[in-house]
Amino acid sequence: MTDEIITLADDSDLAHLIDLLDMLRGPDVAPFWGEGDHSIGEKFASRLRPILNGQGRGHDVDYLAVYVLKYLGKGNTHVPEEQITKWLRGVNGLPAAGHAWVEDATRTAWTLVARYSLPRWRGYRGAPGQDWLSPS
Template structure:
């Protein structure tokens, strides 16, 4: 659902990336206080998408899910924060997965069409983009939700693994 979304900037994805310097560092993303490579990769993936001014694209992405795009804009603001709270990163990953982690050829074809304009190889671009985005979001969800409780669940024991073959 697009509605009357108040976007902070005409092209939120380009601004999120910051300015790429000759050294390859992006200003405003992945600063020393936030060195997460998956957040950086997420901005690379988002670079391939149009900004919020392309209403036709985002209406097709929404495709009846009724996800408010202003919520996506709010979630994307985590990429501007040099030291984001883990909960905000989880929220962003969940929101992106809600938009893009679904079955059906329509979304793949829409992304294929968008990505072909960028002189990329033309084999399954949309499918690869979705797979990469959802895998990146999954890594973020796991990383920022993990609580280290595995050690309590699997305490040290005196268990000795039996050897195979010989008794």
């Protein structure tokens, strides 16, 4: 994972994910994010602040994307799609908008996780795909 600073201008998928998150209510809306230092909103804020301040690194982007998958992504058990639909700005509870948001956020977050985590998840195995070239 890169230790270089990553800005929204550097990664259009990251910028898109931030735009999607901006469609939700801010971190002070406890009915959506929860309350206290262990709220989901605080988890997001801990990764969003460095990114938005131009000091984010690969691990911040990675954690942010994992948080989206875990807490807001398709099939999560923390914030259901109906809750996301209810709190989306400007869509007035339109179910299709909530569904589209979850699909888009999940796909975008997975793209970022694959970009920033995949090398670590693969471990050291030589060249990508090398296991498929070895005879069984």
